[in-house]
Amino acid sequence: MSITTSAPIATIASLSAHEGQTVTLRGWLYNLRASGKLLFPIFRDGTGTIQGIVPKAAVPEAVFETLKNLTLESSLTVTGKVRADSRAPSGFELDVEDVQVIQKVPVETPFPIQLKEAGVDFLMEHRHLWVRTPRQSAILRVRATIMRAAAEYFDTNGFIRTDPPILTPNACEGTSELFEMDYFDDDKAYLTQSGQLYIEATALALGKVYSFGPTFRAEKSKTRRHLTEFWMIEPEVAFLELDGLLNLAEGFITHIVTTVLAHHRADLKVIGKDVEKLEAVITPGGFPRVSYDEAHAMLETAFAEGKIEAPHTYGHDFGSPDETYISSQFDKPVMIHRYPAAFKAFYMQPDPLDPTKALCVDVLAPEGYGEIIGGSQRIHDYNLLKSRIEQHDLPLAAFQWYLDLRKYGSVPHSGFGMGIERAVAWICGLDHVRETIPFARTLNRIYP
Amino acid sequence: MSITTSAPIATIASLSAHEGQTVTLRGWLYNLRASGKLLFPIFRDGTGTIQGIVPKAAVPEAVFETLKNLTLESSLTVTGKVRADSRAPSGFELDVEDVQVIQKVPVETPFPIQLKEAGVDFLMEHRHLWVRTPRQSAILRVRATIMRAAAEYFDTNGFIRTDPPILTPNACEGTSELFEMDYFDDDKAYLTQSGQLYIEATALALGKVYSFGPTFRAEKSKTRRHLTEFWMIEPEVAFLELDGLLNLAEGFITHIVTTVLAHHRADLKVIGKDVEKLEAVITPGGFPRVSYDEAHAMLETAFAEGKIEAPHTYGHDFGSPDETYISSQFDKPVMIHRYPAAFKAFYMQPDPLDPTKALCVDVLAPEGYGEIIGGSQRIHDYNLLKSRIEQHDLPLAAFQWYLDLRKYGSVPHSGFGMGIERAVAWICGLDHVRETIPFARTLNRIYP
Numbered sequence: 045m046s047i048t049t050s051a052p053i054a055t056i057a058s059l060s061a062h063e064g065q066t067v068t069l070r071g072w073l074y075n076l077r078a079s080g081k082l083l084f085p086i087f088r089d090g091t092g093t094i095q096g097i098v099p100k101a102a103v104p105e106a107v108f109e110t111l112k113n114l115t116l117e118s119s120l121t122v123t124g125k126v127r128a129d130s131r132a133p134s135g136f137e138l139d140v141e142d143v144q145v146i147q148k149v150p151v152e153t154p155f156p157i158q159l160k161e162a163g164v165d166f167l168m169e170h171r172h173l174w175v176r177t178p179r180q181s182a183i184l185r186v187r188a189t190i191m192r193a194a195a196e197y198f199d200t201n202g203f204i205r206t207d208p209p210i211l212t213p214n215a216c217e218g219t220s221e222l223f224e225m226d227y228f229d230d231d232k233a234y235l236t237q238s239g240q241l242y243i244e245a246t247a248l249a250l251g252k253v254y255s256f257g258p259t260f261r262a263e264k265s266k267t268r269r270h271l272t273e274f275w276m277i278e279p280e281v282a283f284l285e286l287d288g289l290l291n292l293a294e295g296f297i298t299h300i301v302t303t304v305l306a307h308h309r310a311d312l313k314v315i316g317k318d319v320e321k322l323e324a325v326i327t328p329g330g331f332p333r334v335s336y337d338e339a340h341a342m343l344e345t346a347f348a349e350g351k352i353e354a355p356h357t358y359g360h361d362f363g364s365p366d367e368t369y370i371s372s373q374f375d376k377p378v379m380i381h382r383y384p385a386a387f388k389a390f391y392m393q394p395d396p397l398d399p400t401k402a403l404c405v406d407v408l409a410p411e412g413y414g415e416i417i418g419g420s421q422r423i424h425d426y427n428l429l430k431s432r433i434e435q436h437d438l439p440l441a442a443f444q445w446y447l448d449l450r451k452y453g454s455v456p457h458s459g460f461g462m463g464i465e466r467a468v469a470w471i472c473g474l475d476h477v478r479e480t481i482p483f484a485r486t487l488n489r490i491y492p
Numbered sequence: 493m494s495i496t497t498s499a500p501i502a503t504i505a506s507l508s509a510h511e512g513q514t515v516t517l518r519g520w521l522y523n524l525r526a527s528g529k530l531l532f533p534i535f536r537d538g539t540g541t542i543q544g545i546v547p548k549a550a551v552p553e554a555v556f557e558t559l560k561n562l563t564l565e566s567s568l569t570v571t572g573k574v575r576a577d578s579r580a581p582s583g584f585e586l587d588v589e590d591v592q593v594i595q596k597v598p599v600e601t602p603f604p605i606q607l608k609e610a611g612v613d614f615l616m617e618h619r620h621l622w623v624r625t626p627r628q629s630a631i632l633r634v635r636a637t638i639m640r641a642a643a644e645y646f647d648t649n650g651f652i653r654t655d656p657p658i659l660t661p662n663a664c665e666g667t668s669e670l671f672e673m674d675y676f677d678d679d680k681a682y683l684t685q686s687g688q689l690y691i692e693a694t695a696l697a698l699g700k701v702y703s704f705g706p707t708f709r710a711e712k713s714k715t716r717r718h719l720t721e722f723w724m725i726e727p728e729v730a731f732l733e734l735d736g737l738l739n740l741a742e743g744f745i746t747h748i749v750t751t752v753l754a755h756h757r758a759d760l761k762v763i764g765k766d767v768e769k770l771e772a773v774i775t776p777g778g779f780p781r782v783s784y785d786e787a788h789a790m791l792e793t794a795f796a797e798g799k800i801e802a803p804h805t806y807g808h809d810f811g812s813p814d815e816t817y818i819s820s821q822f823d824k825p826v827m828i829h830r831y832p833a834a835f836k837a838f839y840m841q842p843d844p845l846d847p848t849k850a851l852c853v854d855v856l857a858p859e860g861y862g863e864i865i866g867g868s869q870r871i872h873d874y875n876l877l878k879s880r881i882e883q884h885d886l887p888l889a890a891f892q893w894y895l896d897l898r899k900y901g902s903v904p905h906s907g908f909g910m911g912i913e914r915a916v917a918w919i920c921g922l923d924h925v926r927e928t929i930p931f932a933r934t935l936n937r938i939y940p
Contacts, residue, residue, distance in 0.1 A: 147872070172693035172897065175693060191653055192653065195643070204633055205636040205640065211938055212938070245621075273658055445620045451597070452621060482655060
C-alpha cells in the first residue's frame with residue numbers, strides 16, 4: 045500500500061509551486077476521455093482537479109493500459125510533470141509519467157453518481173459519495189471558510205467563545221418545535237434552539253462572548269429554507285445597545301464575504317455564483333438601515349405601483365414576498381430595525397421613543413435569500429422582564445436563573461444569531477439549504 | 493442609561509495603552525475594602541480585575557458615599573486615572589474620580605456567591621453567576637483559547653472543517669450509552685457519540701478534514717472525568733498512516749499549549765496551574781512513543797518494584813492507575829500505540845507486522861489526567877471491514893454507506909479525536925471536568 049515514488053508529493057491546490065517539476069499526486073480518477081492514442085484523465089485530490097495528458101507513445105504501455113481501463117473514482121497515485129496551461133481551469137495540466145492504482149472500483153459496480161443528472165432523493169441517499177463531486181466539494185470548502193471567518197471575526201475582536209448547553213431542561217418557548225428526550229430517570233431534556241439565554245449569563249461574566257454550535261427545530265415544514273439541525277453563531281455583548289449591534293452585524297458579514305472572496309473565486313465559479321453580487325456587498329458605504337415603518341411604507345408604494353401582489357398589513361411581520369421585494373431594492377444586506385414588539389420575542393428591549401416597538405434587527409440577505417441574522421437589545425430591567433415572561437404565559441420557575449441576571453448587576457446588552465446554512469445558501473447562491481451542510485437533516489431524512 | 497463621560501472607554505485588559513490617562517471602565521464591583529477614609533474597591537469587566545483607590549478627601553462626597561455603600565456585583569461605570577503599580581496583579585491601579593451606578597444589587601438580596609467557600613451543589617445551581625468569579629472566568633477564557641487554537645491548527649494546515657450530523661439514524665455501537673429520541677412519525681434518532689464515520693466520507697472527498705462539535709454519552713457514571721455532553725475535535729486524513737497520525741497529534745497538542753502559554757499566564761496564575769509543567773510539554777524533542785507491549789513491560793517492572801498496587805494483565809486495557817503511572821514517567825504527553833485489536837474498535841486497521849494489534853494510538857496527558865486523544869488508522873479493505881462488522885454483531889445495513897467508502901476508491905486514512913473538556917482539565921489543572929465548560933451536563937444535572 046505504501047507509495048513507491050521518488051517525486052515529491054504535492055496537492056493540486058499547490059501546483060503553482062511545482063511548475064516544471066515532476067510530482068506525485070494522491071487522489072481519485074474523476075473523469076476519463078480517450079481520443080485515439082491519447083488519454084485525458086481528470087484527477088481530483090480534495091483540493092481541486094487537474095487534467096492529465098497521456099500519449100500512448102510517451103508512457104510505458106502498462107501505464108497507458110491501466111489508465112485506459114480505469115473506472116471512475118478509483119483511488120490512485122499519479123506521477124507527472126506540471127505544465128502551465130492558461131486554458132486549464134486550474135492553470136496547469138499534468139504530463140503523466142506513472143500511475144499506481146490503490147483500489148479499482150469494480151467494473152460491475154461503478155460509482156453510482158455519474159456525470160449525468162440524478163434525482164435529488166438518489167443524491168441525498170448517496171450523500172456520502174455525492175460530496176465528492178466538484179460542485180458539492182466546492183460548496184463544502186466555502187462553508188468551511190464561512191465558519192472559520194465567522195469565528196475569526198469575534199476571536200480577533202476580543203470576544204470569548206462560551207459554549208451553551210445543547211441539552212436544556214425546560215421547554216422555554218413551548219414544546220411544539222422542540223425535540224424532546226428522556227434524560228435519565230425522571231427528567232426530560234430538550235435540544236437547544238438557541239444559546240442566547242445562556243450566553244447572556246457569560247456576557248455578564250466576560251463582557252463580549254459568542255457561541256457557535258448546532259441548534260435544532262422539530263418543525264414539520266418541508267421548505268427550501270428549513271433543516272431540523274443547523275449551525276448558529278451568536279455574539280452577546282455587555283453594555284452594547286442597538287446601534288452598536290447594527291455596526292457589529294455589518295462588520296461581521298463584511299468580514300465573512302471579504303474572506304470568501306479572497307480564497308474561493310475558483311470554487312464560486314464551479315458553484316456558478318456571480319461574484320459581482322458579493323463584491324457589491326463589501327463596497328464602502330455600509331449596509332442600508334431601514335426601520336419597520338420605513339419598510340412598510342416601501343411595501344405600500346410597491347403595492348400601489350403593482351410591484352408586489354399582496355398588500356402588507358401594518359403591525360404584521362413581513363412575508364417572504366415582502367422580504368424579497370425589500371432586499372431587491374438594495375445590492376447589500378438590508379438591516380430592518382424596530383419591529384412591533386407584539387410579534388417579537390419576550391426578551392427584547394422596548395424602544396424608549398416608542399415602546400410598542402422593539403430594539404431589534406433582522407438582516408435580510410440580498411437576492412431574496414431572506415433573513416440571515418436576527419438580533420436585539422435585551423431587556424435589562426428585572427420587573428419589566430418578569431412581567432413579559434408572565435404576559436407570554438411562560439413558566440416563571442424555568443426563567444428564575446435568567447431573571448437573576450437582572451438582579452445582580454444588570455447592564456444593557458445586545459446580541460444576534462446568524463444561521464450558517466442560510467448564509468452559505470446566500471453566499472453560494474443555492475436553491476436549497478440541503479446542499480449547505482455535509483449531511484442535511486430534514487423532516488424526511490436522517491440517513492446516511 | 494447612557495453613559496455620560498468624556499473620558500475614553502477602556503477595558504481592564506487594555507490599560508497598558510492608557511497609563512497616566514483618565515479612562516472610563518464599564519463593569520461590576522467585585523470586592524470592596526474600607527480603611528478609614530480610604531476605599532479600595534476592586535472592579536471587574538470580563539477582561540480582568542483592577543483595584544481602585546478612593547481617598548475621601550480627593551473625590552466628591554457623593555462618589556465616596558456611593559462606593560462605600562455599594563453592594564457586590566452591582567453594575568457601574570467608573571472613571572479614573574490609570575497608574576502603574578508593580579505590586580498590583582494587573583500591573584495597574586485606578587485613582588477613582590467618578591462612579592455611576594447602573595444597577596445596585598439590593599442590600600436585602602446580596603450576590604449569592606460570596607468570597608467565602610460555598611458547596612459544589614450550590615455553585616452548580618448558580619452556575620450562571622458562579623462563572624463571574626475570577627477563577628471560573630479565567631478557566632473559560634483558557635477554554636476559549638484551547639478551542640480557537642485547536643481549530644486554528646487544522647485551518648492553517650490545509651484541513652477543511654466538515655460538520656457531521658448530531659442526529660444519527662442508527663445505534664451503531666449498541667444503544668446503552670446513547671440518548672434516544674423520536675424523530676417525527678416512525679423514526680428514532682440518536683445523539684452522536686463521534687463524527688468519525690461521517691468525516692471518513694468527507695475526507696475521501698476533500699482530503700484533509702476535521703469536525704468540531706458536541707458529542708453525547710448517556711453514561712450512568714458519576715466520576716470526575718465524565719460529562720453527558722462534551723465537545724470533540726476530530727481530524728480525518730486521506731492517505732495518512734499511523735506514523736503520520738502520531739506526528740499530527742504531537743503538532744496539534746504542541747500548538748494548543750504554545751498558544752495558551754502565549755496568552756494566558758495571568759489566567760493560569762489565577763487558576764493555580766504550575767506553568768512550568770506546560771512549558772515542559774513544548775520543549776523540543778517530541779513526545780514519547782511507547783507501544784502497548786513496552787507500556788505493559790513498564791507496568792510489570794513497576795509492580796515488581798512496588799510502585800503500583802495491582803499487576804497489569806497482558807491483553808487487557810490499561811486502568812486508570814496504570815495510565816497515571818505511565819504518564820508520571822514523562823513530563824510530556826505519552827503516545828501509546830498498537831494496542832491489542834481485541835478490545836479496540838471494529839474499524840481499526842490491523843498492524844501488518846502483528847495482526848493481533850491495531851494501528852491505533854491513545855495520548856495520555858501528563859500529571860495523571862488520562863487519555864485526551866484516541867485515534868487510529870482505519871480499515872480500508874472492504875472485505876476485512878465487512879467481516880469485522882459481522883464479528884462485532886453490528887447491523888450491516890446501517891453500515892452500508894460506510895462500507896461504500898471502501899468500495900469506491902478506498903485509500904488508507906487515519907484520524908483521531910480530542911475531548912476538549914479533558915484537555916481543559918489537564919491544561920488548567922482542574923480536579924473535575926464540571927468546571928471546564930460553561931454549563932456542565934452530568935448524570936444529575938441539566939439546570940440551569
